[in-house]
Amino acid sequence: MARRAPLDSATDCNGFAPLAGKHLLGIEGLDRPCVEALLERADAFADLPPRARLDHLNGLTVFTVFFENSTRTRVSFDLAARKIGASVVNVPISTSSIKKGESLLDTALTLNAMHPDILVMRHPNAGAALLLANYVDAAVVNAGDGRHEHPTQALLDALTIRRRLGRIEGLNITICGDITNSRVARSNIHLLSILGANLRLVAPPTLVPPQISAMGVECYHDMAAGLAGADIVMLLRLQQERMQGAETPSQREYFHLYGLTAEKLALAKAEALIMHPGPMNRGVEISSELADDVERSLITAQVEIGVAVRMACLESLGAPLLGRAQ
Amino acid sequence: MSALLIQNARLLDASSHSDFVGDCLIKDGKIAELGTNLTAPKGAEVVDAGGHVLTAGLVDMRVQSCHPGAAHRETPHRLALASAQSGITSIVCLPNTNPVLDDPELLKSQCAMLAGLPDTPHLRVYAYGAATMGLQGLAMAELGLLAESGAVGFTDATRAIADSLMMRRVLSYASMLGRPVIQHAEDPILAEHGEMHEGEHSMRLGLRGIPDAAEEVIIARDLALLRITGGHYHVAHIGTAKGVALIRCAKAEGLRVTCDTAPPYALLNDVAVRDYDARFRLSPPLRSEDDRLAVLEGLADGTIDALASDHSPQDRDAKSLPFGLAEAGYSGIETLLACGLSLFHGGHLSLLQVLALMSHNPAQILGLNAGAMQVGMAADLTLIDLEHGWQVRGAQFASLSGTTPFEGAPMQGQVIGTWISGKHVYERGT
Known part of the structure; x- marks a missing residue:
C-alpha cells in the first residue's frame, strides 16, 4: 500500500499512488485500502468545477487504443487525461493496420516505440490487457478485456x-x-x-x-x-x-x-x-x-463521475512515472 | 552379418513383464538373445549399458507431423531428430495434413517419405487415414483402400466425428477392416468458441468454457453406437473424470474400447491458465484437478491404455496472442518419456506400467509389430538413465516449435541411446 495523498486538496498531487502495481488490469487482487484511496481521490476530483484543469501529469502521454467500438469510455478517458494535464493520442484501430491482420503484439511494439507513458486499451479478448502489459514499458489501463474485467x-x-x-x-x-x-x-x-x-x-x-x-x-x-x-x-x-x-x-x-x-x-x-x-x-x-x-x-x-474516477486512476499510475523522471 | 551386444543393462520388457539385469544380443537388426553373461560374437560391437534401463523403443500413437502443409510448425527432419533423442522409434501420424490423408497413395508415400529422409535418423512412421473426406464429417473416406495402403486406424484427427449417423457408419465399416476408429471426443457444438475448461477459473478469467460434458456426451453416444456396430473404438487424449468412468464401465461390459491420454492431462490442471499464458491453450483443454486425479487413477487401474505425446506443435506467432486467439497445441515429443517417468517417480505407476503405456499397449491397440523387447523382434530399443535430472527448455528442443506447457519444469530421466533395427539413431552427448 503506497502513501495516501492529503485529501483536503484535489489540486495537490504529492505522492498519490495507491495502485501498488504498475498497471490497472482488473479489480480482482486489489485490496480495500487501495480501492478506497482511489475512490477518495476521485471523490475530490468530482468536486472540482467542470472547467478545472490540473497539471499533475504534465509531460506524460496517454494513448487510448480501442479494439472494440466505444464512445463513452473512450471519451471519458480522453477527457480525464486532458483534465489532469497529460497529452492524449487516440490511436484509431478501425482504419489502421490492425484491420490488415497485424497482431496485437506487433501493434504493442509499434506503439511502445513511441514511448507512451500510459496505454489505455479495450480488446475483445479476455487477458489481452495482461498480454500487452507484459510487452510494453507503459503503464496499462484495462478499459475492458473481453468478458473479463472493466x-x-x-x-x-x-x-x-x-x-x-x-x-x-x-x-x-x-x-x-x-x-x-x-x-x-x-x-x-x-x-x-x-x-x-x-x-x-x-x-x-x-x-x-x-x-x-x-x-x-x-x-x-x-x-x-x-x-x-x-x-x-x-x-x-x-x-x-x-x-x-x-x-x-x-x-x-x-x-x-x-x-x-x-x-x-x-x-x-x-x-x-x-x-x-x-x-x-x-x-x-x-x-x-x-x-x-x-x-x-x-x-x-x-457518466459524469466516470471522468473523475479515470483522472484518479491515471494519476495514480502516472504520478510515480513523473517522480522517476525528475 | 552385423552384431551388437548391449551388456550390463536392466532389461525391462512390458510385453512379458520381465525385469532383470543382463545382456541383449542383436543380430542383423533383430533381437537374437536376451540373457545373462552372453558372449559377443566375433566382430560384434559391444556397448556397456552401465546398469541403465534397456527397453523397447517407444511407440507414440498421436503425432501431428505437420507435413505436408505446415512446415512453419514442424519439419520431418526435426521430428525424426526429436523422436530419436526421446527414445521414440515409432510414431503414428494424424491425417490432418494439407492435403488431408484421405487419399491412399498420399498416405503410403507420406509414411515412406517420413521414414526415409536423407541425413536424418531413421524412424518408423505409421499413419491414420481420415475417417471422412477432408475431415469434413460429410462423406466417408475410402477406408478400405486406406487400410490397404497402411492406415492403422481411422480418425478425423482434431475434430470429432460429430454426426451420429456418420459415426455409426464409420464404426461399422471400420469393424469389417479390423481397424480402430480414433475419436477426438469433444462435442463441437457444446465446445464452440470454447477457450478453456468450464469451471470457476474460466468464470473468473472471463474465458469461454468447454464443459466436461462435451467429452462425456460424445463418448456416451459413441458407446451406444458401438453396441450396435461392433468393432474397435478408441478415445484419444481423454481428460475428464466422466469420460474415464464411461470407458471403465464399457470395458467391464466387454465392449472393444481403448483410450489414451497425454501428459498434460495427467500432470496439469486448469489453474495453469490463470495468467492467460497461451502455452496452456490445449485441445482438449486442461481440466480440473478432480479430472486430473481421475486420469491418474485411470492410468493406474488400466482404464487408460496408452500415453501419447499428442505432439501438436505451434509456432511462436500462433502462441503470442491473447489466449482466445492463440492456437491450441504444444510440442510434446521431447517431454513424453520424462513425463511418463514422473508418474513412476511420483509413485503413481510401476516402471513396467509406464513403459507399457508408451510402447507395448499402443502397439497392441493398433496391431503394430513393435513395442516389445523379445527374441525375434526388430531391435528397436532405447537405453534410459532413470535418474538423470534436467529442466525443460523449449528453446533447446530439436522440434521446430518449442512451445510447451512444461516450460521450466524439472524432469527426472533421460534417454542415453536409441536404436532402430539395431542401428544407432541417437547417442547422448553426440
Missing part, C-alpha cells in the same frame, strides 16, 4: 453509489442481466464485495455461470425475489443477438421476466436507485420511463 467502470459505479448514499458497506445491491458475458459484472462483483456490499445477481440460468456461488454472491432467477429490499438495482446491457433464441427466447420474454419496470422496482426499497453502465436498450433491460426518472436513475451521474 475496472474503471466498477470504480465509477462504486463512487456514484457512495456519493449518493454516503456508503457502500451493508447496502443491498442487485445486479440484473447478462452476467456470463459481462466484464462489468465481474469487476463490480469483485469491487462491491471488497467494499462490503450484500450482492445479489438476477438472471436466467443461461446468462449466469453455473459456478457463480464461488464468487460469494447470491443468485436469483426470479427478479421479484432478487429485488426485495434492494438499495441499488444495477442493470446490465443485453446484446441483441443473445435475445433472439440463443440464450433467451425473445426480447419480449426477456423484458417480461427481467426488464425493470415501475411495478418491479416497487419490490425494492422505496428509495431504491437504478444504475446502468450503458448503452441502454430501452424496453429490454429497462422501461423508458424509469431510464429517464431523474429521482431514481443514476445513469447520467455514472
Whole structure:
C-alpha cells in the first residue's frame, strides 16, 4: 500500500499512488485500502468545477487504443487525461493496420516505440490487457478485456453509489442481466464485495455461470425475489443477438421476466436507485420511463463521475512515472 | 552379418513383464538373445549399458507431423531428430495434413517419405487415414483402400466425428477392416468458441468454457453406437473424470474400447491458465484437478491404455496472442518419456506400467509389430538413465516449435541411446 495523498486538496498531487502495481488490469487482487484511496481521490476530483484543469501529469502521454467500438469510455478517458494535464493520442484501430491482420503484439511494439507513458486499451479478448502489459514499458489501463474485467467502470459505479448514499458497506445491491458475458459484472462483483456490499445477481440460468456461488454472491432467477429490499438495482446491457433464441427466447420474454419496470422496482426499497453502465436498450433491460426518472436513475451521474474516477486512476499510475523522471 | 551386444543393462520388457539385469544380443537388426553373461560374437560391437534401463523403443500413437502443409510448425527432419533423442522409434501420424490423408497413395508415400529422409535418423512412421473426406464429417473416406495402403486406424484427427449417423457408419465399416476408429471426443457444438475448461477459473478469467460434458456426451453416444456396430473404438487424449468412468464401465461390459491420454492431462490442471499464458491453450483443454486425479487413477487401474505425446506443435506467432486467439497445441515429443517417468517417480505407476503405456499397449491397440523387447523382434530399443535430472527448455528442443506447457519444469530421466533395427539413431552427448 503506497502513501495516501492529503485529501483536503484535489489540486495537490504529492505522492498519490495507491495502485501498488504498475498497471490497472482488473479489480480482482486489489485490496480495500487501495480501492478506497482511489475512490477518495476521485471523490475530490468530482468536486472540482467542470472547467478545472490540473497539471499533475504534465509531460506524460496517454494513448487510448480501442479494439472494440466505444464512445463513452473512450471519451471519458480522453477527457480525464486532458483534465489532469497529460497529452492524449487516440490511436484509431478501425482504419489502421490492425484491420490488415497485424497482431496485437506487433501493434504493442509499434506503439511502445513511441514511448507512451500510459496505454489505455479495450480488446475483445479476455487477458489481452495482461498480454500487452507484459510487452510494453507503459503503464496499462484495462478499459475492458473481453468478458473479463472493466475496472474503471466498477470504480465509477462504486463512487456514484457512495456519493449518493454516503456508503457502500451493508447496502443491498442487485445486479440484473447478462452476467456470463459481462466484464462489468465481474469487476463490480469483485469491487462491491471488497467494499462490503450484500450482492445479489438476477438472471436466467443461461446468462449466469453455473459456478457463480464461488464468487460469494447470491443468485436469483426470479427478479421479484432478487429485488426485495434492494438499495441499488444495477442493470446490465443485453446484446441483441443473445435475445433472439440463443440464450433467451425473445426480447419480449426477456423484458417480461427481467426488464425493470415501475411495478418491479416497487419490490425494492422505496428509495431504491437504478444504475446502468450503458448503452441502454430501452424496453429490454429497462422501461423508458424509469431510464429517464431523474429521482431514481443514476445513469447520467455514472457518466459524469466516470471522468473523475479515470483522472484518479491515471494519476495514480502516472504520478510515480513523473517522480522517476525528475 | 552385423552384431551388437548391449551388456550390463536392466532389461525391462512390458510385453512379458520381465525385469532383470543382463545382456541383449542383436543380430542383423533383430533381437537374437536376451540373457545373462552372453558372449559377443566375433566382430560384434559391444556397448556397456552401465546398469541403465534397456527397453523397447517407444511407440507414440498421436503425432501431428505437420507435413505436408505446415512446415512453419514442424519439419520431418526435426521430428525424426526429436523422436530419436526421446527414445521414440515409432510414431503414428494424424491425417490432418494439407492435403488431408484421405487419399491412399498420399498416405503410403507420406509414411515412406517420413521414414526415409536423407541425413536424418531413421524412424518408423505409421499413419491414420481420415475417417471422412477432408475431415469434413460429410462423406466417408475410402477406408478400405486406406487400410490397404497402411492406415492403422481411422480418425478425423482434431475434430470429432460429430454426426451420429456418420459415426455409426464409420464404426461399422471400420469393424469389417479390423481397424480402430480414433475419436477426438469433444462435442463441437457444446465446445464452440470454447477457450478453456468450464469451471470457476474460466468464470473468473472471463474465458469461454468447454464443459466436461462435451467429452462425456460424445463418448456416451459413441458407446451406444458401438453396441450396435461392433468393432474397435478408441478415445484419444481423454481428460475428464466422466469420460474415464464411461470407458471403465464399457470395458467391464466387454465392449472393444481403448483410450489414451497425454501428459498434460495427467500432470496439469486448469489453474495453469490463470495468467492467460497461451502455452496452456490445449485441445482438449486442461481440466480440473478432480479430472486430473481421475486420469491418474485411470492410468493406474488400466482404464487408460496408452500415453501419447499428442505432439501438436505451434509456432511462436500462433502462441503470442491473447489466449482466445492463440492456437491450441504444444510440442510434446521431447517431454513424453520424462513425463511418463514422473508418474513412476511420483509413485503413481510401476516402471513396467509406464513403459507399457508408451510402447507395448499402443502397439497392441493398433496391431503394430513393435513395442516389445523379445527374441525375434526388430531391435528397436532405447537405453534410459532413470535418474538423470534436467529442466525443460523449449528453446533447446530439436522440434521446430518449442512451445510447451512444461516450460521450466524439472524432469527426472533421460534417454542415453536409441536404436532402430539395431542401428544407432541417437547417442547422448553426440
